[in-house]
Amino acid sequence: xxxxxxLDSQVPVFEExxxxxxxxYSSSVSVYLFWYVQYPNQGLQLLLKYLSGSTLxxxxxxxxxxxxxxxxxxxxxxPSVHISDTAEYFCAVSEPGGYQKVTFGTGTKLQVIP
Amino acid sequence: xxxxxxxxxxxxxxxxxxxxxxxxxxxxxLYFYWYRQILGQKVEFLVSFxxxxxxxxxxxxxxxxxxxxxxxxxxxxxxxxxxxxxSAMYFCASSAGGGxxxxxxxxxxxxxxxxx
Numbered sequence: 001x002x003x004x005x006x007l008d009s010q011v012p013v014f015e016e017x018x019x020x021x022x023x024x025y026s027s028s029v030s031v032y033l034f035w036y037v038q039y040p041n042q043g044l045q046l047l048l049k050y051l052s053g054s055t056l057x058x059x060x061x062x063x064x065x066x067x068x069x070x071x072x073x074x075x076x077x078x079p080s081v082h083i084s085d086t087a088e089y090f091c092a093v094s095e096p097g098g099y100q101k102v103t104f105g106t107g108t109k110l111q112v113i114p
Numbered sequence: 115x116x117x118x119x120x121x122x123x124x125x126x127x128x129x130x131x132x133x134x135x136x137x138x139x140x141x142x143x144l145y146f147y148w149y150r151q152i153l154g155q156k157v158e159f160l161v162s163f164x165x166x167x168x169x170x171x172x173x174x175x176x177x178x179x180x181x182x183x184x185x186x187x188x189x190x191x192x193x194x195x196x197x198x199x200x201s202a203m204y205f206c207a208s209s210a211g212g213g214x215x216x217x218x219x220x221x222x223x224x225x226x227x228x229x230x
Contacts, residue, residue: 032218043223044157044205051216090157099145100209100219101170104157 002027002093004105012111013081021076021108023065023091033074034092034102035065044090050074051096061085086112116140120206120222127196127229135191135225137206144211146189147219148181150174151203160204163189164211196229203227 003026013019025031035047048059055067065076074091091105119138127133139146148160161171163181178200180192189208193200203226209219 034218036221041226043203044221046218046221049218051218092157094219096215098209098211098213098217099162099164099169100207100217101147101159101162102149102157102207102219103159106156 002103004091004093004103006091006105006108008108010109014113015083016080018079019081021089023074025072025093030096032094032096033067035076036090038088081112083112118206118208118220118222120225124226129229130195133193133196135204137189137222138187139189139208140220143208145209147207148191149205198229201229
C-alpha cells in the first residue's frame with residue numbers, strides 16, 4: 001500500500017520569501033507523484049506532476065518539485081511567493097499504469113503574509 | 115483540453131434523502147473514480163469502476179453508496195439515505211486505462227454536498 005506524509009499542516013511565509021513544502025511517500029513499487037493546489041471552497045487543480053524522465057518538474061507559475069528516489073521525497077519549492085499562492089497544497093502518489101488510484105497526503109496550508 | 119465535468123456544483127439535501135451526484139468522465143477513458151473530502155480534511159478514495167463493475171472500494175464505501183454508468187457518458191454516485199457526516203466535497207476522476215503509460219487521473223471540480 002502507498003502512503004504520503006506531509007508533516008507540515010501549516011506554513012506561514014512572508015511575501016517574496018522562498019518556501020518549501022515537504023512531501024515524503026512510501027511505496028513498494030514505482031510511483032507517479034503529484035502536487036495539487038486547492039483554493040478556499042474550490043476544487044483540486046493539478047500543479048505539477050512527475051511521471052517519468054527528468055526528476056525536476058516545474059509549473060507555469062514558478063513552483064518546482066524534485067523527485068528524490070533515495071529519500072522518497074517530492075518537496076515543492078518556490079523561490080518567491082505571492083499573496084495569490086495562499087492555498088492548501090496536497091501531495092499525492094499513484095502507481096504507473098492505466099489504473100490511477102491516487103493516494104493523497106493530509107495537505108499543507110500555505111499562508112503568505114503581506 | 116478534455117475535462118471531467120461534475121454536476122451539480124453544490125447540493126443541499128435533507129438527512130435521510132437519497133442524492134445522486136453526476137459526472138461526465140473524459141470520453142475515451144476506461145477507469146472512473148469517486149473521492150471524498152470532508153471539510154478541512156484530506157481527499158479520500160471511495161471507489162473505482164471499470165468494465166461496468168466496481169474494481170476497488172474503500173472502507174468508507176458501505177451499503178449506503180452505489181455507483182453506476184447508466185449510459186455511455188455519465189458516471190453517478192448515489193447515496194441512499196444521507197447522513198450529516200456525508201457532508202463533503204465529492205470528486206469524480208477518470209483515467210485512460212489499458213496499456214496507456216505516462217498518464218494520470220483527471221479530476222472534476224467537485225460537488226459540494228451539504229446534508230441538513
